[in-house]
Every structure is written in C-alpha cells, then in structure tokens.
Amino acid sequence: MTGKYAHILGMQGYPLTNTEDRGLPTSEKILPQYLKELGYATHLIGKWHIGQSRTEYLPTSRGFDSHFGHRGGYVDYYEYTLEERLENADVSGFGLFRNETAAWDVEGYLTDVYSREVISIITQHNISSPLFLMLAHNAPHSSNAGAMLQAPPEEVRKMRHIESGGRRIYAAMVKKLDDSVGYITQALFDKGILDNTVIVFIADNGGMTSGDSMNYASNWPLRGLKMSPFEGGTRVVGLVWSASFNNSNHLWNGYMHVTDWLPTILSMAKGNSPKNINGIDQWHNIQFNEDSKREEMFEIDDYTGYASITSGDFKLVTGNVIVAYSDYQGDDLRRISGDRPSYMDAIVNSKLYNILHKINRRLKFEDINLRNEMCINCDSDRITTCYPQNGTVCLFNIKDDPCEAKDL
Amino acid sequence: MTGKYAHILGMQGYPLTNTEDRGLPTSEKILPQYLKELGYATHLIGKWHIGQSRTEYLPTSRGFDSHFGHRGGYVDYYEYTLEERLENADVSGFGLFRNETAAWDVEGYLTDVYSREVISIITQHNISSPLFLMLAHNAPHSSNAGAMLQAPPEEVRKMRHIESGGRRIYAAMVKKLDDSVGYITQALFDKGILDNTVIVFIADNGGMTSGDSMNYASNWPLRGLKMSPFEGGTRVVGLVWSASFNNSNHLWNGYMHVTDWLPTILSMAKGNSPKNINGIDQWHNIQFNEDSKREEMFEIDDYTGYASITSGDFKLVTGNVIVAYSDYQGDDLRRISGDRPSYMDAIVNSKLYNILHKINRRLKFEDINLRNEMCINCDSDRITTCYPQNGTVCLFNIKDDPCEAKDL
Structure with a gap:
C-alpha cells in the first residue's frame, strides 16, 4: 500500500x-x-x-x-x-x-x-x-x-x-x-x-x-x-x-x-x-x-524476534524462530485417495478458458508447461537443518537450495 | 446394550x-x-x-x-x-x-x-x-x-x-x-x-x-x-x-x-x-x-485413572482427574448478542406441536414449567473446589450440592 x-x-x-x-x-x-x-x-x-x-x-x-x-x-x-x-x-x-x-x-x-x-x-x-x-x-x-x-x-x-x-x-x-x-x-x-x-x-x-x-x-x-x-x-x-x-x-x-x-x-x-x-x-x-x-530483501519480526536478509542468491536468518513454524510440513495433506478429476476438463469448462477463446487470446495447452516450470524440487540429502536460536545464525543459498536445508 | x-x-x-x-x-x-x-x-x-x-x-x-x-x-x-x-x-x-x-x-x-x-x-x-x-x-x-x-x-x-x-x-x-x-x-x-x-x-x-x-x-x-x-x-x-x-x-x-x-x-x-x-x-x-x-452408581475410567461411586445423596471421586475437564466451563458460551427469537412461536410452529394437536395430546404451555423445574442453580459461595489427585479423595452431596463445590 x-x-x-x-x-x-x-x-x-x-x-x-x-x-x-x-x-x-x-x-x-x-x-x-x-x-x-x-x-x-x-x-x-x-x-x-x-x-x-x-x-x-x-x-x-x-x-x-x-x-x-x-x-x-x-x-x-x-x-x-x-x-x-x-x-x-x-x-x-x-x-x-x-x-x-x-x-x-x-x-x-x-x-x-x-x-x-x-x-x-x-x-x-x-x-x-x-x-x-x-x-x-x-x-x-x-x-x-x-x-x-x-x-x-x-x-x-x-x-x-x-x-x-x-x-x-x-x-x-x-x-x-x-x-x-x-x-x-x-x-x-x-x-x-x-x-x-x-x-x-x-x-x-x-x-x-x-x-x-x-x-x-x-x-x-x-x-x-x-x-x-x-x-x-x-x-x-x-x-x-x-x-x-x-x-x-x-x-x-x-x-x-x-x-x-x-x-x-x-x-x-x-x-x-x-x-x-x-x-x-x-x-x-x-x-x-x-x-x-x-x-535485496529484508524481513524483520521483532514480535517473534527474528530477522532475515536476502542478498543475491543468499539469505541470512538470525534471532529466534518458532521451530514449529520452521519445519517441513504439509506433504501428507497432499495424499489422494480416489481418482483425480481431469485437469484438462476443468480448464476447458472454466469461464476463463471460454472468455480467452472469445477475445482470441486462447489458452494453449502447452502453456501448462509454465505451471510445471514453477515446480520446486529439492534434494533429499539435507546436510543440516539450521534453526536460528540464541545466537545461531543460518545462511542459505536459496537459488541452489530453495528448501533451505543446507546451512552454509 | x-x-x-x-x-x-x-x-x-x-x-x-x-x-x-x-x-x-x-x-x-x-x-x-x-x-x-x-x-x-x-x-x-x-x-x-x-x-x-x-x-x-x-x-x-x-x-x-x-x-x-x-x-x-x-x-x-x-x-x-x-x-x-x-x-x-x-x-x-x-x-x-x-x-x-x-x-x-x-x-x-x-x-x-x-x-x-x-x-x-x-x-x-x-x-x-x-x-x-x-x-x-x-x-x-x-x-x-x-x-x-x-x-x-x-x-x-x-x-x-x-x-x-x-x-x-x-x-x-x-x-x-x-x-x-x-x-x-x-x-x-x-x-x-x-x-x-x-x-x-x-x-x-x-x-x-x-x-x-x-x-x-x-x-x-x-x-x-x-x-x-x-x-x-x-x-x-x-x-x-x-x-x-x-x-x-x-x-x-x-x-x-x-x-x-x-x-x-x-x-x-x-x-x-x-x-x-x-x-x-x-x-x-x-x-x-x-x-x-x-x-448406587459406579464409574471407572482406568485410562485416565479415576473412579467414582455414588451412593444415596453422596458421590466419592478418587484417583486422578484431568483438571482441564473438571472445572466450571461454558457460561460465556451462553452469551446473547441480539434479540432472542420467540420460544412460544418456535413451539407452536413445530411439527411436534401440530402432531400432538392432531392426536388430542395437545402440549399445554403450562407444561413448559417441567423444563423450568429441571434447571439447576448453585450457590455462589463455593467453599472448596476439590480435585482428586495423588491420594486426595473428594466427597460431595450431589443432592444439596449438584455443582460439586463443597468437599465434605
């Protein structure tokens, strides 16, 4: 704002x-x-x-x-x-x-x-x-x-x-x-x-x-x-x-x-x-x-008591993080127990698809690759998991390691 | 069963x-x-x-x-x-x-x-x-x-x-x-x-x-x-x-x-x-x-580790209760922030009222007193609040003190 x-x-x-x-x-x-x-x-x-x-x-x-x-x-x-x-x-x-x-x-x-x-x-x-x-x-x-x-x-x-x-x-x-x-x-x-x-x-x-x-x-x-x-x-x-x-x-x-x-x-x-x-x-x-x-980007939360600075490919986190909010979570929520409905059908039947069609800005199915490009995959060989606390400072290369597993 | x-x-x-x-x-x-x-x-x-x-x-x-x-x-x-x-x-x-x-x-x-x-x-x-x-x-x-x-x-x-x-x-x-x-x-x-x-x-x-x-x-x-x-x-x-x-x-x-x-x-x-x-x-x-x-009535919960026996007007509770489940709660949930709808209207418009009418077993409004008779009021001068724990046993007269405030 x-x-x-x-x-x-x-x-x-x-x-x-x-x-x-x-x-x-x-x-x-x-x-x-x-x-x-x-x-x-x-x-x-x-x-x-x-x-x-x-x-x-x-x-x-x-x-x-x-x-x-x-x-x-x-x-x-x-x-x-x-x-x-x-x-x-x-x-x-x-x-x-x-x-x-x-x-x-x-x-x-x-x-x-x-x-x-x-x-x-x-x-x-x-x-x-x-x-x-x-x-x-x-x-x-x-x-x-x-x-x-x-x-x-x-x-x-x-x-x-x-x-x-x-x-x-x-x-x-x-x-x-x-x-x-x-x-x-x-x-x-x-x-x-x-x-x-x-x-x-x-x-x-x-x-x-x-x-x-x-x-x-x-x-x-x-x-x-x-x-x-x-x-x-x-x-x-x-x-x-x-x-x-x-x-x-x-x-x-x-x-x-x-x-x-x-x-x-x-x-x-x-x-x-x-x-x-x-x-x-x-x-x-x-x-x-x-x-x-x-x-560069800064984030300061003096309520919890942490701060981070991102500069180029690197991010430094300092202060105290709440561990429960700093872990890897949510993978189990993505479990599927039935047949997934068709993604293509959902797109073709959407209002947006039909409007784009009308204004000659048709969505091409190959553009769905843009979505795939956005996906983040991380190595499973996490070397350390650093939690900033009581003077411990963590440094990550968020370009190579967007999952912040390896403290540098 | x-x-x-x-x-x-x-x-x-x-x-x-x-x-x-x-x-x-x-x-x-x-x-x-x-x-x-x-x-x-x-x-x-x-x-x-x-x-x-x-x-x-x-x-x-x-x-x-x-x-x-x-x-x-x-x-x-x-x-x-x-x-x-x-x-x-x-x-x-x-x-x-x-x-x-x-x-x-x-x-x-x-x-x-x-x-x-x-x-x-x-x-x-x-x-x-x-x-x-x-x-x-x-x-x-x-x-x-x-x-x-x-x-x-x-x-x-x-x-x-x-x-x-x-x-x-x-x-x-x-x-x-x-x-x-x-x-x-x-x-x-x-x-x-x-x-x-x-x-x-x-x-x-x-x-x-x-x-x-x-x-x-x-x-x-x-x-x-x-x-x-x-x-x-x-x-x-x-x-x-x-x-x-x-x-x-x-x-x-x-x-x-x-x-x-x-x-x-x-x-x-x-x-x-x-x-x-x-x-x-x-x-x-x-x-x-x-x-x-x-x-007489008995209640035994060996998962939590408590038991109670009711005999006549008296109830004895022993073992360990979970304190968070043994307090007085829920009064604040009863707060009203708007006009209460009419209780009489709700009754008169209910299916039940109309069926009772048809079979000549009409609900008389004075019978609503039965509901009032069910109400429990307790003294505010609670003398002790006894929590059974580590050998402490609590005894209540649940006829005179249904709110179990006074350990006898």
Whole structure:
C-alpha cells in the first residue's frame, strides 16, 4: 500500500487485532491515493487489516471511493464474525462493513458475496474514468476455532479424491476463489473493458500448515510456513495478465517484494512513483522477462524476534524462530485417495478458458508447461537443518537450495 | 446394550478408535437380540462404536436386522469421513455404511440423512410385527479438526442472536436434531402407529466444553465435562413419551444409569430381563413418578485413572482427574448478542406441536414449567473446589450440592 517496508512504518511483527487502537500511520500516502490523482475510481472489496479503530484509519478515509469487506484479519465465511481473546474472555463481533456501516443485510458464502460486489462495481462503473479495483479475498484464510474451514458442502463434495477432510474443504475454498476470477473476468468482458485491463493476482504469504490458524494449505517442499522467515512463509506465486501482452507467456523468476507493487502498478497506470520508498518499479522487467531490479530483501519480526536478509542468491536468518513454524510440513495433506478429476476438463469448462477463446487470446495447452516450470524440487540429502536460536545464525543459498536445508 | 457396567466387560476407559481390533465381547447378548426374541423388527441408524474390525462385531451380526450409519465415534457431517492418528500419521477414512457396505452413494447433511433413513424404515415397516428402531445421531458431536462444527449455513443464520460463532453452529446442529424428532414423529403418525409407540430420547454424556473435541456445548452450572467423573460429564437429561401415558407429565428425579435402559425397555416391551446384569427395570417408577429403584452408581475410567461411586445423596471421586475437564466451563458460551427469537412461536410452529394437536395430546404451555423445574442453580459461595489427585479423595452431596463445590 505504501511501497515501504513494514518495519519502516512500525507495522512489522504480529498483525493488528480487531480491538487494537493502531493503524498504518495516516501520514503515509497509499496506492489508491496515488491512483486517484491519476483520475482513477478506486474501490476496495475484502480485507483491509491496517487499522479500524478510528474513522481516519478506514479505507474510505485513505483514498478508496468505497470499501465493502472485513476490516480485520478474517471473518467467518457465512456469519462474518471474528472471535478474539480480550482480557481473558472470548469476544465475538460482526466484521463485515459497507463503507462505514455494518453490512447486516448480507447473506451467502463470502467468496461469492465479494465476487458479486466486484461485479456490481464493474457493471455500474462509468468508463469515462479508469478503474482501480482491489479485491482482497478472505479465502483461503482459516476462520474461527469451531469452524476453521468453510466451503459450500456441494463444492467440498467435488474434492472427494483428496484424502484429508480438512484439505478437501481447503480445496473447495480455493476452487471458489478460482470461480471468483472467472466471474469477475466475465464481468470485465461483458462491460467491454477486459481487453484494456491488467489483472494482478497475488498471494500475501505462505500457507498455514499447522498451528492455531491452520487452514490445511501446504508449502511443501519449501521449509516453514506463514509466521516464519523461511521460503515457505515468504515465497509466494503471483500472476499478471493483460490482453495487450504480446509473446510474453513466461515465468518471471526475479525477486519481487510486496513493496514493489506500488511503483509497479503506478507504472502500469503511467503514473510517477514517489522517491522515498523501498519498492522498485518492476513493470518493464516483468513484461519483457528481464532480470529483476531487486537484489535485496529484508524481513524483520521483532514480535517473534527474528530477522532475515536476502542478498543475491543468499539469505541470512538470525534471532529466534518458532521451530514449529520452521519445519517441513504439509506433504501428507497432499495424499489422494480416489481418482483425480481431469485437469484438462476443468480448464476447458472454466469461464476463463471460454472468455480467452472469445477475445482470441486462447489458452494453449502447452502453456501448462509454465505451471510445471514453477515446480520446486529439492534434494533429499539435507546436510543440516539450521534453526536460528540464541545466537545461531543460518545462511542459505536459496537459488541452489530453495528448501533451505543446507546451512552454509 | 448389555445392561452391564462397561468395566465388567472391559469396555471402560477411552472409547474405541476406528482402527482398533476390539469390540464388545461377542459372548454378550444385547438389547436387539432380546427384542428379536419378542418378535420385534430391529433397526439401528447412526452410531455404533462398540467394535467394527470383524464382521462378528457389526450390528447386523448382533441382533439388528439392518444398520445404516457410522461405526466409529463420529464422522464429518457432509463427507462422512473420520480422521485418526495412526503410527505418527494422520489417516482419513470413509465412515458411513449400509449394513456391511460403504454407503458411497449418500449425499446431504448427516442429521437429515439419518432422519430420511428412519422415515424410510417406518414407511416400509410391516406392522404385523412390532418395531424397535434405534437412532443414534452423530449430532451434536464435533467433527474432524478443520471443521469441528458443521450445520447448514441457513440454519446457522437463524442463531444470530447467539454471540459465540461456534455456539451458533452448535445451536443449529441441535436445531436439526429437533427437526429430526419432528420428521420422525410425523412419519410414525402418518403410518398410524404413533399412538402405540414409546419414544425414548436420551443423551449419552455431558457436553465437550473445551479440549480437542470441543463442540461448544455447555454443562453450566454443573462442574466438569465429558471425560470427567463430575456431574457435567455424567448427568444428562432424557425423555420418555407415549400417547398412552395418563396424567404423567412429570419430571422424574430418580437415579437412572445407562445400564437400566435394557431392562426398562424390555419391560416396556413386556419381555423378561436377564438376571445377571447391573441394570434395573425402572419402567413402573418412571411412568408413575415413584422413587428410583437405584441407590448406587459406579464409574471407572482406568485410562485416565479415576473412579467414582455414588451412593444415596453422596458421590466419592478418587484417583486422578484431568483438571482441564473438571472445572466450571461454558457460561460465556451462553452469551446473547441480539434479540432472542420467540420460544412460544418456535413451539407452536413445530411439527411436534401440530402432531400432538392432531392426536388430542395437545402440549399445554403450562407444561413448559417441567423444563423450568429441571434447571439447576448453585450457590455462589463455593467453599472448596476439590480435585482428586495423588491420594486426595473428594466427597460431595450431589443432592444439596449438584455443582460439586463443597468437599465434605
């Protein structure tokens, strides 16, 4: 949002609780504000989570024309509540808002609810101005303790080939996310603006493979999970699509830090980036598959008490990591107990495939190789497994050893 | 099932896992076998959980004409799987069976699925023979870790007046149980056999207010939960109804142990009880609100390592209890955050109310006092809270102090 490292702004460490009187400093100018200056209509649907205790912290005070969504870390997918421990008692509150008002009237599975809101914004958009639409889905985040994973039962049923019951629900949650991409792309097509739209699809962190907020995701074979400095917690996939791209079906392998999105998106919008930020404009390099402009990345979590620095091929981790979040997990979740449905059928029957067909940007099956290129395989001969603790520092070559098995 | 204490048969302690090669000894004659001798058709729908590793342990080998249901402690409400830890790995298996075959074809919310099966048996029953139908619902047991509580979202939505999100789902699960009673009573009415039917509705243990299998039940103000020897774990409600009862709308307050159901049900069916059991025929006393014939109850859990003996008004607890299962819990789950829907409306609109109306056994609103009479209130001046541990023995007067606060 700011193009700056969280630790520069005091936002590092544990995420905000819903009852916390803290927010992203209002002195910061954020992405939708820059885009408004470029004439964009700006809308946020979904998660905010960078301050809600005062009106000035809310998205509608910070550059978004509208916000429909949850303000905290997550909500229940049907009841839109979040539970929190507050002074030794569990409290539960309604967490879905339309701008500054609780959205009591809403019903339905949250991923669908958000898709519908997005479609409604697209449909009603006056195309005389450009549109910046940010959708931060609740899925596939876990929910409150009694019902951590939630998906419509008929969607879960489609995942019967997956052995783990929790993973089956997780898969259905991700499938609903996929559907959302289809619905929204269809709305852009129907509105006649798809051929002039850039779609950016990104993850914010690795999966939570165990612990309190486990959602049955798997980062295997990467090491660690969300809440850890290892690649399983920090290395995520992303996708940029535009009908205007030519001969650019490629896997871009460069470093890209979350702070880079602000200047990169401003560059897409032909705006100027601010000077005093940590983010780097990567738009040209991504489009033309050139080397990343980024050489270094920092991560500081003074709540847990660790830090990492990545420089070139090397990553140094120091401080104290939580061992339970720093192991190799999630392989067993990937077990299959029945016949896997056809991947080709799923693609051919998807909304997206059919839209791409209509705009003559047909998905070629050989492009599925891009997906295969993304796969990470690690040697099984792990020499050491280093845990930074009490002065022990670990150094990895994350290019040769992305699974962080060999301490150098 | 046997009329005998579990510890007499080696079935005390922790319940069977799904992978365990153990069962209720086949030398034991069980309730449906006795009833078959009296000419009954016998059907089990739902939970079995006393042995499944060999054909001879299954319900259909042990006196039931048919079994449709799960064989272990519980299953997922939509996917009918159960997950278990087996030799350091989590394994997941399909747990729903029609007689001796996996019921892969089934779809729907399990409480409804079981209701439909029961209705189908009633509808097809040849009334030339009497019918013993045992329905052991999965609800409101918790499910696998990722989705411990499950109910149709539209039913959960009706519980919006409840603050706790988990409790809301629990309430919806119980509401579906209520619906089941309505559907089944309707089927008995439609078949023309309701006026000649005895309905017994019983709970098997107190709620799981915390811990691994927490289902957001509350035993408040009783002490302890399932897995503990305190009243919150062992003192449950039950109901016996028959259209043939006259002037017998009463709260029967006597001791009744689960072993008493075998001789009591055989007595209802005008059969003879076996001699070598621990259960006591309470049929006459329940019907006519006379003193219980039972004076003593034992509970032995040598898995955890505790035992209790109840004699007259007194209960002695010895051994080691798990403290987390022996506290007062669940009061906070009962918090309300919205307008409570009308209790009277719920009754008047229920299937049951309307059926009772049709057979001239109308529910009188003043009978709701029976419900109020069941309420337990405890003094707040708790003198000691005794935890049996390392030789400490606790003695309570559970008549004067049902909340087990005062060690005598």
